[in-house]
Amino acid sequence: EAGVTQSPTHLIKTRGQQATLRCSPISGHTSVYWYQQALGLGLQFLLWYDEGEERNRGNFPPRFSGRQFPNYSSELNVNALELEDSALYLCASRVDSPRSPLHFGNGTRLTVT
C-alpha cells in the first residue's frame, strides 16, 4: 500500500512569493490534514479537509489556504511568503473514523530567503 506522498521534497522561495505544496493521501483515506513544524518546535495544526470540504482551520493568517480535490488529494498554498514561514510542512491522511490514526507523509521543507 502506497503511503502519503508529498511534493516537492524541498522548495526554496523568496520573500513575497507564493508556494504550492501537494499531497496525495493513502488510497481510501478521505481526510487530509496539514501541519507546520518550524525547526525545533512542535506540530502546528494548519488545515483539515474531508470529502472536499474544509472542516477546521488552525490559528494561521488567511494567506495560508488550501483545497481538496475530488480524488482526495490536496494542495496547500502560502501567499506573500515571509521568512518565518520557513518550516517542514507535513501532510497526513486518515479514514474519517474516531479510531483511525493519522499517517504522515515525508514532508516538504520550505525555505524562504
Add this chain to the structure above:
Amino acid sequence: QKEVEQNSGPLSVPEGAIASLNCTYSDRGSQSFFWYRQYSGKSPELIMSIYSNGDKEDGRFTAQLNKASQYVSLLIRDSQPSDSATYLCAVFTGFQKLVFGTGTRLLVSP
C-alpha cells in the same frame, strides 16, 4: 489548560532501562489515543494506538490508558540509543478533533 499535555523533557535514560512517557488530556469524552515517534527532521511515525482502559503491548512498547484519571502513557522496555527521538501523544477528542501534544524528547545513552 491545554487539551493534551506532555512534559517536553528531555527524559534521559541509560541503555537497557525502561523509559516512561506520560500524557494527560482534558476532554473526558476523548475516544482514541495514539503515540508517534519523530526523529529530528523526519515525519512522525505511528507506534501505538489504544482505545480502552488498561495496557496494550507491542514488542518493547506498552501503552497504558486510564480514562478516569485522563492520562495515557508509553513504556519502552530495554531502551536503545535508536529510541532517542521525540514522542508525540495524540488524542481524538469528544469534539471530533485530533489534538497533538508538544512531545517529549527521549535521550537513551549507551
